[in-house]
Amino acid sequence: MAKPLEASRLVQILRDEGLVVHEYKEWRTHNRNAKGAWGPINGVMIHHTVTEGTGSSVELCYTGHSSLPGPLCHGVIDKKGEVWLVGNGRANHAGLGDGDVLDAVANERKLPPDNEADTDGNSRFYGFECINLGDGKDPWPEAQKLAIERVSAAICRTYGWTEKSVIGHLEWQPGKQDPRGFTMSSMRGRIAKRLGRDPDGPPAPPKYEPFPGASFFETGRSSKIITAMGKRLVAEGCGRYEVGPGPEWTAADRKSYAAWQRKLGYSGDDADGVPGRTSWDKLKVPNV
Incomplete structure (x- = not known):
């Protein structure tokens, strides 16, 4: 059995x-x-x-x-x-x-x-x-x-x-x-x-986007990193998008990231939707 x-x-x-x-x-x-x-x-x-x-x-x-x-x-x-x-x-x-x-x-x-x-x-x-x-x-x-x-x-x-x-x-x-x-x-x-042959072995460790700094996430910013971040938020069940995610930093991105922060246990001003280094590193946004 x-x-x-x-x-x-x-x-x-x-x-x-x-x-x-x-x-x-x-x-x-x-x-x-x-x-x-x-x-x-x-x-x-x-x-x-x-x-x-x-x-x-x-x-x-x-x-x-x-x-x-x-x-x-x-x-x-x-x-x-x-x-x-x-x-x-x-x-x-x-x-x-x-x-x-x-x-x-x-x-x-x-x-x-x-x-x-x-x-x-x-x-x-x-x-x-x-x-x-x-x-x-x-x-x-x-x-x-x-x-x-x-x-x-x-x-x-x-x-x-x-x-x-x-x-x-x-x-x-x-x-x-x-x-x-x-x-x-x-x-x-x-x-x-x-x-009939040996396993291929573990793949190379995935590479993640380093934290670009809180100031990166401002109205009007457009980047593939923001799209990749949004996709990870959706995968974690934190996406709050009606359309997207896309490359522009929007209120929907901020709302989604706030949901991720709350999922990690943050609250109040610590869950304001602006990425910080600790929460970003835990999200593991793949390199783009």
Whole structure:
């Protein structure tokens, strides 16, 4: 019986496989364990989101929606091939699927047709949502497919599984078509090749924008740094934008940054929306 990985172990194996990993909000304790079992684990399931845009897609997968609470997966793979971890434990991604498929995955046999929905998959599979509209036209960048390969290989490598433990949602639940745009047989071929060699090792540490000083953030300032800051605020759930974020420093940026300061525990004049060095360093705005 394969036990679920501890959060810290999951982060480590993904980074060791060469992936850039983002830990989103309180993902380490975010799960649906109160609603059912989590484990034993039998495999990895790949999905597409039917959305576009990293920030909104990651937030949707973290929070869920009115008819299906989050997390909706364990990780989101964006178009750049970076992984955003959004859940640790049972997640609402697989739903009911074919018990014969689960048996085949568990025993690494050829997959039978998925013609029944009689078995809970949320307890048995790690789920990764890949940002794609799923219309057959939205492209799958090579960086994104490489990340799917790496994510799957990292987990299979850890458990001693082969590529046969990786399936698509369309192979599990009748009526599903995800992931649409590449075949799972071709992806399993890629995973098999990767499992035949050593992991790539951790990627180079990400580089972040140094604090430009509080005076940088003034009305009329326009900079790519402000856009990058706004995207990070959105990713942290602090974005207060009706449009954007964009390169100009606006009241919406200030309101968003104030929300970030309050999230860090600041209040009153210390949460005035003007970046300070400590809060800026914690936001980790990527180099632009």
